[in-house]
Amino acid sequence: MEEIRSKVEQIRKEFNQIIAEVSDLDALERLRIRYFGRKGEVTELFKLLKSVPAEQKKEAGRLLNELKNEVREAIAARRQEIEASFEREAYDITLPGRPISTGHKHPLTQVFEELNEIAIGLGFEVITKSPEIETDYYNFEALNIPAHHPARDMWSTLFVTDDHKMLLRTHTSPVQIRTMEKRQPPLRIFVPGRVYRLDPFDQTHAPAFYQAEGLYVDRNVSFADLKGTLELFAKELFGPKTKLKFVPSFFPFTEPSAEVSVYYNGEWLEILGCGMVHPKVFEAVGYDPEEWSGFAFGFGVDRMAMIKFGIKDIRLLYESDIRFLKEF
Amino acid sequence: MKVLYNWLKEIVDFDYTPDELVGVMESLGIEVEDFKYLADGLKSKVRVARIVKLSDHPNSDHLKIAVLNVGDGEVTVVSGAPGLYEGATVIWGAPGALLPNGMKLEKRVIRGVESNGMPLSEEELGLADKSETVIFLQDGKFEPGDDPLPYLGLDDYLYDIHITPNRGDLLGMIGLAYDIKAKSGGEMHIPEIHVDEEPGIGTYRVDIENLEACPRYVARIVRDVKVQASPDWLRYRLALIGQRPINNIVDVTNYVLFLTGHPIHAFDLDRLEGDRIVVRFARKGEKLLCLDGVERELDPQILVIADDRKPVAIAGVIGGEETGVTEETRNILIESAMFDQATIRRAVTGLKVTTESSYRFERKADINAAPLASLYAASMVKEFAGGRVGPANDVHGELPKPVTITLRQSYLDRLLGHHIDPRTVVSILEGLGFQVEDKSGDGKKLSVTVPSRRRDISIEADLVEEVARIYGYDNIPSRLESPGSLVGKWERTPFEAVLDAMLMAGFIESKTIEFISPEDAKYFVESEDDLVRIINPVNDLYSIVRPSLIPSLLQATSINLRRGNREVRLFERGKKFKWRGPNELPEETEVLSVVVAGTKEGSWIEKERQLDFYDLKVALHAIEEHFRIRMETKPHDIKFMYPGGVVLHNGKQIGIIGEIKRDVLKHFDIKVPVFALEVELTELPMPMRRYTQIPKFPPVKRDISILVDRDVHYGEIEKAIEELRPEYLSDFRVVDLYEGKPLPKGKKSVTISLSFQHPEKTLRDTEVDAMFDRLVRGLIDRGFIIRGINDEGVKRA
Incomplete structure (x- = not known):
């Protein structure tokens, strides 16, 4: 009995010294095995129990169990301490991650995607393939803009041949003609694309910019349909409360023609030209104006993007400053 | 055109306030660019x-x-x-x-x-x-x-209005008043004309050589005029609409132009030589000193007014200085003519001059206004300058018949999508001064005769616009029908698909304009004959339609680096253009271009480093991954790149890739290396996705180190392995490049990790060994040296 008592004291003393110095989990595991392994010191001590006289067995058992629990708890506590310290010191989760290079979509691309989606929802087929250098016929003549007509001044034109027969298209409208030549009505197309003008590069002008245009030809397409379509288009683009104003205007390829303004941020902004397809345009592509009617509309996409994103200088869209592009 | 509120009110009755008139004009399609009260700072001061x-x-x-x-x-x-x-x-x-x-x-x-x-x-x-x-x-x-x-005249309002090119009739106060009247329903008060023509004064002979270019010419003599300043009200009114008052005769011609919209001109009769006016095309070499002090060379495209000896005016554009009215003038000849719009436009384009007169003739004048404007002018000259007015010599060919158009109610309703009561339609058309005859008796079919001043109206749709315009676009309800049989769609092409690939690879999308300078362009074409040139560019910097997107992206790179944006990883999707001669439209090809330059920012975990070629090449891998294709890069001479190469897909060249040469970078003011590629998108197939069985069994790996001369491209090794490819070689990649000891000088070791995999089972070591040996033997047969296998000779050397 005394032997047990003194061994318990000795083990407790030793253990308390050792445990204080253990600083990693491996050493702790070794310590656990030293005491509780098959031949561990505590395990061995329990083996002595059977040689203790019966009347002292209860007392000896109590002493041993006390020691066992004490050591076990101390090891567990230490394990927790070590694990805790280990996790805290391994890495700092507040540091930033590895630098990444992220992709950014150009604001004009974002606007195009939005426009195309709205157009698709309204039943338009989006056409993105078309020549940007055009003939006089498709850019002007077939659109009822004869040579030597002052209406030509509405489009300051860049030419690539001396006889002015080949030019950089001034609007996306040639695609109306090219499409109608190939297909029979009904048709409903939406054409986004690049257009060019003899304009200086300044805050509000660019020699190259984007337009989008819609054309719908069917039996009984009317001015009322044009209004309805554009109103819905504008609501999708600018919000459900958007108001539009239609005033008479002139385009050689539409009759009647209208100019449309949107009420946005407290002011009326001219954004779009439109009208009913001119009978002469139908004649140019061989459609019978008595059977078919249609509407067309066109607008500057850059201007839309500038309104939408609050950009005041069109040059920002084309100079590719990465700080600008990363804002989108 | 500048318009005064009070002047307009003299001609037509309306109740609109000056502010309301802005809205009314806009609803009529007359754009008001500026509007102001003239006495803003003066009222009560x-x-x-x-x-x-x-x-x-x-x-x-x-x-x-x-x-x-x-x-x-x-x-x-x-x-x-x-x-x-x-x-x-x-x-x-x-x-x-x-x-x-x-x-x-x-x-x-x-x-x-x-x-x-x-x-x-x-x-x-x-x-x-x-x-x-x-x-x-x-x-x-x-x-x-x-x-x-x-x-x-300052207690008035000034409107600066913009008239669309079809509405030449609105370029005079009377024409404008007609439009306001159609809206307001008020009365017109066109100034009355009192003039006693004295037959004794005689007429002046007019010979028109080309009636197409000049369908009408009204000449009228006024004798014994007293040239002096105009009355104050006339001078003030002209000054307020931006016309400099000169003298009573010139002021009258200007006033009549703004009143009627019809341009007229006055000659000093005594300075005309001979006894007749000839309207003819100029002869080669003829010159005319014009009223603006500029001497202009004329050519046979230009119509002139001439006396017996010389041109005295450029028809419809500007008068000659020598025959102009001055303080010494006693007798005048008033010209009120009609000139063909295309003829005038040719003169204006050729001479690069625009006047109030040419502006109106270009927009088609009213042939019937000519005699009327002559009368107005005579009457006013008599009032302000005295003198004796002669009769007009009105020379013209066959005058056009009035235009009569049938307007069907059914057509109007169909085009507008809205029914307008026939009585309203009739009253609108009559309000515009059109004659309306109800052919069917119920308004279903109207016969509308259009006055000659409205030369913009020739077809039924034009009448529909007139009705809608006066009725008010706002009063036509909106309608939206279901899409019907036409389904909205957007057939995506590689142009759209490549966007995702580039964004996923972390590149930034750029858009630049298509124009570059000849100096920029010359590096990027083999022959300058391939360039598309603009014959009338804004300036030389924008005179070429680009043959590649790379010069534009180099500009962008240069700008970014100079602004301190150190990491440049830009891409653009656009077209490149190639000239095919004057009889064929240029070739337009959709391409993707990518540039990489500068420095990848460092951080606490990774050091800052220069971006290099392999930061660019990932763009190709992104395309391969996204489009599920394989592309090959092959060294090749590229005019503006070194090193450079071509990008092949299925053996066909679809692009180029490489480092931009020094001299090119210098031209674009760039001081760091730039890596670029350009791939033709039209040559890419749309991404196809189809499920293939994910392998159930793990791959077996083997490494192989190949010893080659240091200038041998990896591509050659890759190609050899591709060609020898054992059946179950599922993947291989280069994992190490090594030069130096213990390798012989001039050699490098390329270590490639090979993965073998069978879809149905775990490969046994013996099977893998067999495939590996076959591959090794194949490589040796092709002359490759495999380290640890046949490098004995090399080691000894």
Whole structure:
């Protein structure tokens, strides 16, 4: 009995010294095995129990169990301490991650995607393939803009041949003609694309910019349909409360023609030209104006993007400053 | 065109306030670019005043001190204006007045004497370009304290309106009044004409050589005119609409132009040689000193008015200086003609000159307005310059018949998508001054005769627009039908698909304009004959339609680096253009271009480093991954790259890749290496996705190290492995490149990790060994040295 008592004291003393110095989990595991392994010191001590006289067995058992629990708890506590310290010191989760290079979509691309989606929802087929250098016929003549007509001044034109027969298209409208030549009505197309003008590069002008245009030809397409379509288009683009104003205007390829303004941020902004397809345009592509009617509309996409994103200088869209592009 | 509210009101009745008139004009399709009250800074700050006392300024030779009776008291002003006298009636500008030229009057001390405002001149009131002295009002007509603004024409509103090119008829007050009348329903009050023609004055002979270019010419002589300044109201009115008053004859021609919209001209009759006017095309070598002081060379495209010997005016554009009306002029010839719009436009384009006259003829004048404008002019000349008016010599071919168009109610309703009551339709058309005949008796079919001033109207749809315009676009309800049989769609192409690939690879999308300079372009084409040139560019920097997107992206790179944006990883999707001669449209090819340059920012975890070629090459891998294709890069001479190469897909060249040469970078002012690629998107197949079984069994790995000369490209090894590819070699990649000891000089070791995998089972080591051995033998057969296998000889060497 005394032997047990003194061994318990000795083990407790030793253990308390050792445990204080253990600083990693491996050493702790070794310590656990030293005491509780098959031949561990505590395990061995329990083996002595059977040689203790019966009347002292209860007392000896109590002493041993006390020691066992004490050591076990101390090891567990230490394990927790070590694990805790280990996790805290391994890495700092507040540091930033590895630098990444992220992709950014150009604001004009974002606007195009939005426009195309709205157009698709309204039943338009989006056409993105078309020549940007055009003939006089498709850019002007077939659109009822004869040579030597002052209406030509509405489009300051860049030419690539001396006889002015080949030019950089001034609007996306040639695609109306090219499409109608190939297909029979009904048709409903939406054409986004690049257009060019003899304009200086300044805050509000660019020699190259984007337009989008819609054309719908069917039996009984009317001015009322044009209004309805554009109103819905504008609501999708600018919000459900958007108001539009239609005033008479002139385009050689539409009759009647209208100019449309949107009420946005407290002011009326001219954004779009439109009208009913001119009978002469139908004649140019061989459609019978008595059977078919249609509407067309066109607008500057850059201007839309500038309104939408609050950009005041069109040059920002084309100079590719990465700080600008990363804002989108 | 500039329009005065009061002038318009003289011609047509309406109840619109000046503000409301803006909205009315806009609803009619007349764009109002600017609108202002002319007396904004003057109202109640200017008064009629009488000089009651005038004395010399004690401290000045030229200044006077004037005491003015301004109605409710007296004020003292200091003025340097010449010709002041006691009893003179002047216009006093009080302190606080803001003059049209921006000058603000204030009470101030001039050389020791207090001055309260000043007497004003026409120049200061914006009524003349230059004034000798202040305005002296006619005695007895004005009392001190009166408001002078109505007399000066300044109590008015000015509209600067933009007229669309089809509406030449709106370029005169009468035409504009007709449109307002159609909306307001008010009466027209066209100024009446009183002129007694004296047959004794005689007519002037007119010979028109080309009736197509000049379908009508009305000549009229007025003798014994007295050329002097026009009456104040006329001078003021012209000045306010931006026309410089000259003399009573020239002012009348200008006034008639703005009143009727029809341009006319006056010659000094005594300076015309011979006895006739000839309307003909100019002869080669003829010149004319014009009224603007410029001598112009004429050519046979240009129509001129000539006397017996020489051109005296460019028809419909500008008169000649020599035959112009001056103070010495006694007798005049008034021209009121009609010229063909294309002829005038050719002259204007060729001579690069635009005048109020040419602007109107270009927009098609009204042939029937010619005799009328002549009468207006004669009547006004007689009123302001006296003289004796001769009869008109009205020379013309067959005059056009009035245009009559049938308007069907069914057509109108169909085009507008809205039913408008036939009575409303008739009243709108009649309001516009059109003659309407109800053919069917129920308004279903109208016969509409259009006055010749409305030369923009020729078809039924034009009438529909007229009705809709006056009815109000706002009053036509909106309608939206279901899409019907037409389904909305967007057939995506590689142009769209490649966007995702680039964004996923972390590149930034750029958009640049298609124009570059010849200096930029020359590096990027084999032959300059391939360039698409703009013959009338904005400037030389934008005179080439680019043959590649790379020069534009180099510009962008240069800008970014100079602005301190250090990491440049840009891509653009766009077209490149190639000239195919004048008889075929240029070739347009959609391409993707990518540039990489500068520095990848470092951080606490990774060091900062220069971006290199392999930061660019990932763009190709992104395309391969996204489009599920394989592309090959092969070294090749590229004019503006070194090293450079071509990108192949299925053996076909679809692009180029490499490092931009030094001289090119220097041209674009870039000081760091730039890596670029350009791939033709039209050559890529759309990404196809199809599920293939994910392998169930793990791959077995083997490494192989190949010893090659250091200038052997990896691509050659890759190609050999591809060709030898054992059946179950599922993947291989280069994992190490090594040069140096213990390798012989000039050699490098390329280590490739091979993965073998069978879809159905785990490969046994013996099977893998067999495949590996076959591959090794194949490589050895092709002359490759495999380290640890056949490198004995090499080691010894």
